[in-house]
Amino acid sequence: EVQLVESGGGLVQPGGSLRLSCAASGFTFNSNWMSWVRQVPGKGLEWVANIKPDGTESHYLDSLKGRFTISRDNAKNSVYLQMINLRADDTAVYYCARVPGSYSLYDYWGQGALVTVSS
Amino acid sequence: EIVLTQSPGTLSLSLGERATLSCRASQSVGNTYLAWYQQKPGQAPRLLISGASSGATGIPDRFSGSGSGTDFTLTISRLEPEDFAVYYCQQYLSAPITFGQGTRLEIK
Numbered sequence: 554e555v556q557l558v559e560s561g562g563g564l565v566q567p568g569g570s571l572r573l574s575c576a577a578s579g580f581t582f583n584s585n586w587m588s589w590v591r592q593v594p595g596k597g598l599e600w601v602a603n604i605k606p607d608g609t610e611s612h613y614l615d616s617l618k619g620r621f622t623i624s625r626d627n628a629k630n631s632v633y634l635q636m637i638n639l640r641a642d643d644t645a646v647y648y649c650a651r652v653p654g655s656y657s658l659y660d661y662w663g664q665g666a667l668v669t670v671s672s
Numbered sequence: 673e674i675v676l677t678q679s680p681g682t683l684s685l686s687l688g689e690r691a692t693l694s695c696r697a698s699q700s701v702g703n704t705y706l707a708w709y710q711q712k713p714g715q716a717p718r719l720l721i722s723g724a725s726s727g728a729t730g731i732p733d734r735f736s737g738s739g740s741g742t743d744f745t746l747t748i749s750r751l752e753p754e755d756f757a758v759y760y761c762q763q764y765l766s767a768p769i770t771f772g773q774g775t776r777l778e779i780k
Contacts, residue, residue, distance in 0.1 A: 588769075598709075598717065598760055600769040614768055648716055657764040658707040660728065662716035 555579040555661045557649050562666030565639055573634040573666050575649030583607070583627040586652035588659065589634045591645040601647070603657060604632065639670045674698055674763050678772035684780040691748040693775045695739075695761035703740035705765035711774075712757045720759075721746065751777075 561573040575587070588603040602623040604611040611623050622635040632649055647666050650659035675698040685691055695706070706724040709717035719728040721737035724744055734749040748755055756779050761772040 597773045598762075598771040600771070603769075612767060656705065656722075657769050658719065658722050658762065659709075659717070660719050662718075665716055 555651065557651065557661055557663035559647065559649055559663040559666035562647065562668050564669045564671065566672050567640060567670055569639050569670070570635070570637045571639065571668060572636070573647055573649075573668070575632045575634075575663055577630045577632070577649075577651070580651070582630040586657065587623075587625060587632040588650045588652060588657065589623060589632075589647055590650055590659070590662075591643075591647045592665075593642075593645045599645075600657075602634065603652065636668070639668075641670050644668060644670045673768055674701060674766060674770050676761050676763055676770055676772035678759075678761060678775045680775060681773075682776045682778060684778050685751055686780045687753065688750050691746075691751055691755070691777055693746040693748075693759055693777070695744040695746070695772050697742045697744075697763060700741045701763045701765040705763055706737075706739070706744050707762045707764065708735075708737055708746045709760045709762065710755075710757045711760065717760060748777075753779075 556578045558576045565571050589601040591599050591601050602613045604623045608625045620638050625632045649663045651661040653660040677696045679694045704723045708721040710720050711717040720731050720735050725737045736747045738745050756777050758774045758776050760774050
């Protein structure tokens with residue numbers, strides 16, 4: 554059974570940093586692109602970033618470039634999202650999601666990690 | 673950036689009725705690069721349809737997708753209690769990947 558479990562969310566002050574983790578199981582992790590998608594509570598979905606199976610290529614929402622970094626450790630079956638210089642409008646539930654093939658749609662999602670940026 | 677506009681914002685229907693949800697793209701996404709998701713409160717989205725019309729694994733056949741170019745439709749043939757949720761379309765033709773704003777399907 555495919556499982557994605559996020560961790561690392563919490564309350565952080567504006568300007569602070571946070572690192573989210575997503576532990577994957579139930580599939581051959583190093584075969585799939587992985588993504589982060591976020592959702593402001595009560596609002597819609599926003600793609601954040603994705604990363605190639607071998608970790609050599611990644612892409613970001615333009616507005617987040619320079620502040621967010623996606624990475625992965627295939628030995629640990631994990632994908633990460635490092636966030637720096639956080640702002641109030643980064644407050645959201647962050648989901649990691651699996652890309653099933655060559656195209657960026659998402660067949661499995663984690664339960665989400667809530668990040669709250671507030672003083 | 674491809675903007676996806678979903679309509680209606682909220683759809684109120686009764687059990688057993690047919691639901692028709694629309695997703696319009698600001699430019700063509702071809703006939704394959706469109707997905708639909710269902711999201712219930714407190715849960716992650718669930719993939720329903722990929723390639724505009726292919727049902728995902730385990731999705732009941734009352735869910736169907738159609739359309740091409742800029743106009744797409746998700747149809748639920750006979751509403752069951754568990755179908756009342758928010759539905760999102762997503763395009764994956766070009767970066768950045770974008771989602772529609774969602775349609776809330778509520779019980780009338």
